[in-house]
Amino acid sequence: MPKRAKELSAIEVRRLGRGVHNVGGVAGLLMQVSENGAQSWLLRVRVGHKRREIGLGPFPEVTLAKARERATETKTDIRKGIDPVESRKAARSALIASQRQGLTFIEAFEKYAAKKLPELRTERYREQWRATVEKYAFPELGGMLVQEIGREDILRILHPIWETRTETATKVRQRIEKTLDYAKAAGHRTGDNPAAWRGNLELALSAPNKIAPKQNYPALQLDDATRWWFDLKAQKGMGAAALAFQALTASRTGAVRFAKWDEIDLDARLWTIQPGRIASKIPPTGKPHRVPLTEAMIELLDTLPRLGDLLFTAPRGGSLSDATLGKSMRAIHEADIERGGIGYLDAKTKERAVPHGLRSCFRVWVTERTNFDGDMAEIALAHMVGSKVRQAYDRSDMIEKRRSMMDAWAGFLVGNDQKIGGVVRFL
Template identity: 55%
Template sequence: MPKRAKELSAIEVKRLAEGVHPVGGVAGLYLQVVGQGKSWLLRATVGAKRREIGLGAYPEVTLANAREKAAHTREMIRQGVDPVEQRKALRAELVAAQKRGLLFADAVDLFAPIKAKKLSAGKYREQWRDSLDKYAVPELGKMLVGDISRDDLLRVLRPLWDAKTVTADKLRRKIHEVLEHAAANGHRSGDNPARWEGNLKSEFSEVSAATENYPALQLKDLPRWWEALSRRDGMGAAALRFQTMTATRAGAVRYMSWSEVDLPGRVWTVQPGRQSSKISRRDGPRRVPLTDEMIALLEALPRQERSDLVFWAPRGGALSDATLGKVMRTLHDADVKAGGAGFVDAKTGEAAVPHGNRSAFKVWASEKAGYDWNLSEAALWHKLGNKVEQAYARTDMLDRRKAMMSDWCRCLRGDVAPKLVALLGGAA
């Protein structure tokens, strides 16, 4: 029979030197002293395993408390319970409960920097979470991610879907990613309520890239707006002028480089996959014919040392996505302040935005100037026809587009294009 340890008093325990000392009262109870640190241990055999079970620090856990906890632990072992495994299970349950308690707003905060690493620098990295903060977080932010249901998603998406279908679908995809990340980390289980197939698809119409209309300039306002823009200095105003003349996307212009420009050949070429171009790597390069007005603008631009960017920010790097929009708003506000009507979309009355300039070009080309639909589609970098037609397409109609873009530049200045004069029977 093992020797029974002497039952130490509280004073004797307090005086113990460094080492591991039996304190008596309960078999296997020890005080471990390491430097200034002291803690309680219970040595016991659990099944076939020899365990050292921590019972807390001394003096926070007194001698009397330690003996009480040791006796209780011994009784658990006699009943066939492994205290160490039980403690692990309780800790795991606590961690799981804490994870299940994650709020949607916190889930967005956790996932946003992870998503940012997967995105190219620029507006998508900077603004990825904007629609989440604007539309989803106000409704879902204080909800536990594990409690968010399909009905909650419908409450967020329904008010947006008809008016801003593309924005609503992008928002749905972002919520889906946030909830997927939360589920992967144990914060929720079950189906993702933002899933499209077999779920939200039955509630909403299919998404088309052309569904959402951006506020566009009215053709009657174009010359007045262009004159106001032409009086403004600065790189942002120059970029907006070039974006409007070329009818390209703002991102393609903001990251435009001099290496893409062939001034003698009068063409700007953007390769597939180039940042913010929205040209798939599976597609071919996109070419833009440069008119006299475009070339004059480019030749007048100051160049930045050690940078190939055509339009650059004062502190270096590309212009932000907000820069061109700010110029548009400034022009609108200034016109209103001067007693004008501003520059607003004919249908919605909203102030026009840079992307809406592409719509203005499309309306002008197809309805006013009488240019072929496919010609203006090529200028907008849209895919033409069905997949079979796209497979056999071998031209981007660059030469034919040169005349169209020259006429468009004349329209911006308020001149009547030659093609339009012909359509009007020669009347200017």
């Protein structure tokens, strides 16, 4: 029979020196004294086939009597088949999980936004991305715990704006869904995402493309293109020059507004827009977009003053605003009306044509008036062509063939099938 340890009193326990000491009363109950004199309780016991040393707390916060009580309770649990160490780990994990789930929607959104916003290309888009959630989601969901947000909460936000502001409502839904996905991945919520569309909200809301079909930009009509071009030549200023360059290149307005001289290679006759460049619409992981420079484009560039890094600069420096090109487009339209014309209107909607609609005019010209390959036109417009597999293996951008196409397009604008001819001065 093993020798039983002497039962020490509280005073004797307090006087123990450095080391590990039996205190008696419960087999395996020990007092551990560190080098700096700190005292704590241990219970040395066998749990199944494992030898455990289980901490019972510091002394004197846990008194001698309390330590013996805890030791007795722990050994009783062990006899019932409970491993105190594993039980404590499980309780700690449950506590951490509970604390994680105690995250509000605003807190979850801020954490997700910190990761998402750097991916967005412009400050303006970053502001819009955040503003939609702050305006529509925060008032309803902001203070709610992410774990408690349900389908009805999402519908309460979307119903009032789904049919009147469908595009905005769709973006709000998507951003709520991503925020809750982030919260779930980080351990802050469990279960299905109440903002998911498929098999969920699609059963309660009309399909966005059915109630708000995407509208095309009002485009310049083919039969008006030559007249429009000569009206454009009558305009002066940097905005008119930028609009002419956009027309000749069939580029997006943002690509032209933020075009830089270091993107222009006059020797190779190329304009190269790098991935991730502001307003390029090319993701950082995408491929550079090359634009072949025709004689007409180069002649226009030769008329521009070098006022900084940008091809087209505002009067006070910096980039032109989107409104500047729109103003030039509107001035051309109004000038035609003053002469007794009807202006420059979209064929279907009868709305005034806008700068972006020049791209549509170019695409219709390729289809209806030329034999140029449609894929080549799509590449010129910086659109993705074909399946992802084809995109991965087809590395050609048909640059020289596109140069011929853009030459022909310039010729069409002046009513000449061969070339544009002559320098156009806007400044």
